Amino acid sequence: xxxxxxxxxxxxxxxxxxxxxxxxxxxxxxxxxxxxxxxxxxxxxxxxxxxxxxxxxxxxxxxxxxxxxxxxxxxxxxxxxxxxxxxxxxxxxxxxxxxxxxxxxxxxxxxxxxxxxxxxxxxxxxxxxxxxxxxxxxxxxxxxxxxxxxxxxxxxxxxxxxxxxxxxxxxxxxxxxxxxxxxxxxxxxxxxxxxxxxxxxxxxxxxxxxxxxxxxxxxxxxxxxxxxxxxxxxxxxxxxxxxxxxxxxxxxxxxxxxxxxxxxxxxxxxxxxxxxxxxxxxxxxxxxxxxxxxxxxxxxxxxxxxxxxxxxxxxxxxxxxxxxxxxxxxxxxxxxxxxxxxxxxxxxxxxxxxxxxxxxxxxxxxxxxxxxxxxxxxxxxxxxxxxxxxxxxxxxxxxxxxxxxxxxxxxxxxxxxxxxxx
Amino acid sequence: xxxxxxxxxxxxxxxxxxxxxxxxxxxxxxxxxxxxxxxxxxxxxxxxxxxxxxxxxxxxxxxxxxxxxxxxxxxxxxxxxxxxxxxxxxxxxxxxxxxxxxxxxxxxxxxxxxxxxxxxxxxxxxxxxxxxxxxxxxxxxxxxxxxxxxxxxxxxxxxxxxxxxxxxxxxxxxxxxxxxxxxxxxxxxxxxxxxxxxxxxxxxxxxxxxxxxxxxxxxxxxxxxxxxxxxxxxxxxxxxxxxxxxxxxxxxxxxxxxxxxxxxxxxxxxxxxxxxxxxxxxxxxxxxxxxxxxxxxxxxxxxxxxxxxxxxxxxxxxxxxxxxxxxxxxxxxxxxxxxxxxxxxxxxxxxxxxxxxxxxxxxxxxxxxxxxxxxxxxxxxxxxxxxxxxxxxxxxxxxxxxxxxxxxxxxxxxxxxxxxxx
Numbered sequence: 001x002x003x004x005x006x007x008x009x010x011x012x013x014x015x016x017x018x019x020x021x022x023x024x025x026x027x028x029x030x031x032x033x034x035x036x037x038x039x040x041x042x043x044x045x046x047x048x049x050x051x052x053x054x055x056x057x058x059x060x061x062x063x064x065x066x067x068x069x070x071x072x073x074x075x076x077x078x079x080x081x082x083x084x085x086x087x088x089x090x091x092x093x094x095x096x097x098x099x100x101x102x103x104x105x106x107x108x109x110x111x112x113x114x115x116x117x118x119x120x121x122x123x124x125x126x127x128x129x130x131x132x133x134x135x136x137x138x139x140x141x142x143x144x145x146x147x148x149x150x151x152x153x154x155x156x157x158x159x160x161x162x163x164x165x166x167x168x169x170x171x172x173x174x175x176x177x178x179x180x181x182x183x184x185x186x187x188x189x190x191x192x193x194x195x196x197x198x199x200x201x202x203x204x205x206x207x208x209x210x211x212x213x214x215x216x217x218x219x220x221x222x223x224x225x226x227x228x229x230x231x232x233x234x235x236x237x238x239x240x241x242x243x244x245x246x247x248x249x250x251x252x253x254x255x256x257x258x259x260x261x262x263x264x265x266x267x268x269x270x271x272x273x274x275x276x277x278x279x280x281x282x283x284x285x286x287x288x289x290x291x292x293x294x295x296x297x298x299x300x301x302x303x304x305x306x307x308x309x310x311x312x313x314x315x316x317x318x319x320x321x322x323x324x325x326x327x328x329x330x331x332x333x334x335x336x337x338x339x340x341x342x343x344x345x346x347x348x349x350x351x352x353x354x355x356x357x358x359x360x361x362x363x364x365x366x367x368x369x370x371x372x373x374x375x376x377x378x379x380x381x382x383x384x385x386x387x388x389x390x391x392x393x394x395x396x397x398x399x400x401x402x403x404x405x406x407x408x409x410x411x412x413x414x415x416x417x418x419x420x421x422x
Numbered sequence: 423x424x425x426x427x428x429x430x431x432x433x434x435x436x437x438x439x440x441x442x443x444x445x446x447x448x449x450x451x452x453x454x455x456x457x458x459x460x461x462x463x464x465x466x467x468x469x470x471x472x473x474x475x476x477x478x479x480x481x482x483x484x485x486x487x488x489x490x491x492x493x494x495x496x497x498x499x500x501x502x503x504x505x506x507x508x509x510x511x512x513x514x515x516x517x518x519x520x521x522x523x524x525x526x527x528x529x530x531x532x533x534x535x536x537x538x539x540x541x542x543x544x545x546x547x548x549x550x551x552x553x554x555x556x557x558x559x560x561x562x563x564x565x566x567x568x569x570x571x572x573x574x575x576x577x578x579x580x581x582x583x584x585x586x587x588x589x590x591x592x593x594x595x596x597x598x599x600x601x602x603x604x605x606x607x608x609x610x611x612x613x614x615x616x617x618x619x620x621x622x623x624x625x626x627x628x629x630x631x632x633x634x635x636x637x638x639x640x641x642x643x644x645x646x647x648x649x650x651x652x653x654x655x656x657x658x659x660x661x662x663x664x665x666x667x668x669x670x671x672x673x674x675x676x677x678x679x680x681x682x683x684x685x686x687x688x689x690x691x692x693x694x695x696x697x698x699x700x701x702x703x704x705x706x707x708x709x710x711x712x713x714x715x716x717x718x719x720x721x722x723x724x725x726x727x728x729x730x731x732x733x734x735x736x737x738x739x740x741x742x743x744x745x746x747x748x749x750x751x752x753x754x755x756x757x758x759x760x761x762x763x764x765x766x767x768x769x770x771x772x773x774x775x776x777x778x779x780x781x782x783x784x785x786x787x788x789x790x791x792x793x794x795x796x797x798x799x800x801x802x803x804x805x806x807x808x809x810x811x812x813x814x815x816x817x818x819x820x821x822x823x824x825x826x827x828x829x830x831x832x833x834x835x836x837x838x839x840x841x842x843x844x
Binding site: 127151159160161162164165166175176180218245247250254257258287289335336338340343 | 612672711764
């Protein structure tokens with residue numbers, strides 16, 4: 001228990017301590033923090049309280065007097081563990097060091113709703129996988145072949161593509177509806193204008209630490225875990241009409257590069273450990289380089305809400321779970337590096353859209369409304385088949401076990417009308 | 423003319439002055455430089471000679487006492503121009519400031535063959551286009567339909583995909599043959615092992631400067647030129663067998679992420695200006711956002727050599743020209759940002775494989791040897807259909823007009839045997 005009161009339903013008890021980057025009022029000085037209850041704890045202000053052999057004050061300054069988390073997550077999992085342990089100790093009810101120092105407390109704690117959160121790491125490369133069998137099957141049914149929905153490679157390797165790192169934004173950032181080319185099946189020529197089929201994609205992503213691997217030296221499946229620092233929620237906004245016209249033969253490009261929203265909090269793999277669950281059975285057995293027997297799947301409840309432009313009411317539109325993912329994060333990472341590709345600290349690897357098996361657990365409007373044929377009714381009487389201007393999409397994620405709840409907070413994104421009339 | 427003697431066939435007369443980053447002996451201190459004849463000029467050592475209103479000593483220090491060129495190319499084209507003009511003045515025969523200061527000369531000039539060159543910019547995102555009509559047609563004929571080789575979108579937009587930034591290496595860096603999954607048409611199951619169909623791709627790429635654009639604010643075609651700092655040679659190594667199996671439906675991933683080789687020298691658009699040539703005619707006319715009447719194509723001769731493992735003899739295997747590109751760099755950049763995607767200083771945008779119309783001007787083994795059916799004979803008696811272990815692939819590029827030759831130097835890459843036996 002912490003001396004900081006943690007509301008009953010909070011995602012941020014002392015067992016969680018997710019890492020983020022915040023600034024007060026203006027954006028001028030960014031610094032690392034952890035979430036505890038309704039507060040952020042400014043790590044740059046408590047470096048003098050680090051007195052561990054492995055992480056002393058001087059080292060803590062190098063890690064936390066920084067505008068992002070890269071210096072910290074570039075360290076080894078032992079350092080991650082020591083830092084977490086020190087923070088849990090400092091925040092615990094029984095420890096007077098911080099608890100009874102009201103001056104320091106007033107300097108290092110801020111209410112979360114009073115600060116600005118930022119993208120927590122400098123992301124070098126962003127890769128997006130396609131690892132939900134249900135999602136890949138749904139898309140295959142809609143666009144290819146009802147009876148052979150999965151492409152032949154899908155069960156043999158975690159399909160992925162390289163995404164756009166520059167346009168990854170933190171929760172709360174508004175995005176403009178993108179313009180682009182599209183062509184409907186019944187039209188002869190392409191058109192240009194604002195996307196009409198703008199979609200969300202419910203995803204999670206993991207962030208690489210521990211220096212990554214050297215180019216030419218693939219990460220083995222037994223080593224993979226030690227490069228995975230933690231996870232975030234991610235909304236991989238997708239313009240379906242732009243995507244359909246542009247994506248052959250080299251994959252999605254503009255349809256996904258105008259913005260990708262992530263949650264501000266990175267929940268560490270150490271905090272997620274109690275929520276490990278069985279891997280999904282893989283038939284056929286993958287190649288040996290992808291095989292691992294230990295469970296590396298996680299029971300994370302995921303909800304998606306839409307808050308439409310005409311009301312301030314959240315409508316739950318999807319309820320699913322991360323545990324439905326077919327390929328594990330270890331397999332994704334190992335596959336990514338098998339050619340010798342170097343993965344660096346700060347790289348972001350997305351899961352792909354996470355869909356469950358029932359129609360109310362699908363992770364995109366495309367699937368929920370089955371290509372626009374099954375509109376969703378909202379509480380204000382409106383319907384949706386895709387995202388409309390001024391709609392906000394809210395992702396949440398949390399784990400519960402033995403009366404402990406830890407979560408990711410929210411990833412919120414609002415779509416503004418297309419900015420430029422061409 | 424420069425007081426530094428420039429050999430007759432050099433790519434680096436005073437009219438060129440391409441920018442790069444080098445280190446002496448060990449790699450510990452990297453610093454910006456320009457090439458002049460057989461020398462590099464260390465810009466960090468001559469910042470006190472900058473006395474322009476726009477670029478004085480203090481500002482020059484901020485630009486050039488850096489481990490990469492990002493601070494410099496982040497500036498406006500006016501600054502790029504002023505720096506180039508100052509350097510041309512300092513290097514000219516008539517100027518005694520540097521010419522007659524033998525102490526300074528010994529500190530700031532190094533023979534190119536005595537220094538180590540580095541990737542000259544910190545690359546945020548790397549995008550690869552597919553803008554040679556001849557290349558896209560060749561690939562379409564081989565893998566799709568002889569009579570409908572170009573896909574329907576190709577003439578309407580510059581097709582592209584997001585590439586991998588982490589594994590971009592500078593000329594002279596050896597790469598290991600990648601391992602991965604592949605499946606031959608006549609086989610039922612995929613195999614795992616070293617790629618057997620390893621290919622080069624002759625490309626050029628341009629580098630973004632001038633701060634790029636803000637997210638949500640597309641770059642207009644009339645503004646595009648001012649974000650393009652300069653160009654490099656690029657070899658987009660491709661494992662064709664891995665690519666074929668993995669690339670549906672999301673595009674190339676592992677097949678291209680193990681390494682991409684660029685030349686160390688960025689030739690500025692200002693140096694390339696005299697070599698502008700007519701754009702390729704575009705039918706149908708593209709959408710207005712992609713239209714520009716001014717010529718923005720460049721007459722750059724491109725050669726590819728292979729130096730096989732058993733000899734030290736370069737074999738010319740391709741002779742083509744950048745001017746065959748269908749989409750211009752301005753169109754590529756404008757299209758890339760049309761959704762609001764933000765392009766940043768240091769981003770690298772590749773042309774895609776550059777093929778001419780005749781079979782000896784194709785930009786890859788895939789096309790030159792037509793899917794392995796037409797082996798190329800080398801001077802040592804061997805043949806090639808793809809790259810073998812210990813082969814070096816050498817790209818060169820240069821422009822000639824009115825007795826002035828400026829060039830890109832070389833981009834060299836050697837393939838070592840696959841490192842790990844799985």
